[in-house]
Amino acid sequence: MSSIRNDHEVARDLATEAGQQLLRLRARHGFEEPEVLRTLGDRTSHEFLFSALGRLRPSDAVLSEEGADDSARLSAERVWIIDPLDGTREYSESGRTDWAVHVALWEREELVAGAVALPAQGSVLSTVDPPWLPEERPSGQRLRITSSRTRPPEFVQRMATQLGAEVIPMGSAGAKICAVLLGMADIYVHAGGQYEWDSAAPVVVAQAAGLHASRVDGTKLAYNRADPSLPDILVCRPELSSTLLASIRDVADRDSTGPHTAG
Ligand SMILES: Nc1ncnc2c1ncn2[C@@H]1O[C@H](COP(=O)(O)O)[C@@H](OP(=O)(O)O)[C@H]1O
Ligand SMILES: [Mg+2]
Secondary structure (H helix, E strand, O other): OHHOOOHHHHHHHHHHHHHHHHHHHHHHOOOOOHHHHHHHHHHHHHHHHHHHHHHOOOOOOOOOOOOOOOOOHHHEEEEEEEEEOOOHHHHHHOOEEEEEEEEEEEEEEEEEEEEEEEHHHHHEEEEOOOEEEEEEEEOOOOOOEEOOOOOOHHHHHHHHHHHOOOEEEEEEHHHHHHHOOOOOEEEEEEEEOOEEHHHHHHHHHHHHHHEEEEOOOOOOOOOOOOOOOOOEEEOOOHHHHHHHHHHHHHHHOOOOOOOOOOO
């Protein structure tokens, strides 16, 4: 009876199933040929998600990291924005659990549903039942910033120094935003390049849970644009956002290679 599932459940169930397929592929293939594993992972997950969405939601458009960009999405009312395998590099490294499957639904200018599967961590976070945020951070605890392990923006270290924060390197935008949702980090910041599919699903779950999510200049994250580039992002507990946006402005002002503001 899949046709009666609501959009939240469709996102959750498809991200979960794609994640299980990726786990099986990883177990079967091993890590001897990482490039082959990465290509197979991207393709297997994309093909599953694309065909399942075509079956379950035939009138909707799809924007996928691994699919051809169909411009029909620009006049569609509903667009599924998917990253079949976020953290592809980490997926191909033995023992790493920081990779994810992202499934989000955009409808008339807003993200409205989504799910992030973290298959190697055995969890799926979704808008069906967004995680519950503790009301306050333990007082006196050092702030923890999670950022890309392979492409951290240069300004992050100076931001951490300014805030007395610790930096936690991690792969996958989805895994990092889930780390904030699960209380393993307080802040995710990125700049220098990314695309809509890297953030849509974790951002809609983060917003449903009450986290702040914006561009690094504080403006809104906008999706289903003609150019899907969305190069920078800040996700954090809401009470930290004004301090962090000021800190980013400050370190960016002192560094011409700092974050480029929204344009
Ligand atoms: N400078 C950049 N330009 C383009 N994409 C970037 C980028 N930095 C990070 N990304 C993308 O953002 C996702 C998370 O990156 P990271 O693990 O470094 O934090 C990855 O998605 P994929 O794994 O889906 O390609 C990565 O490709
Ligand atoms: Mg990605």
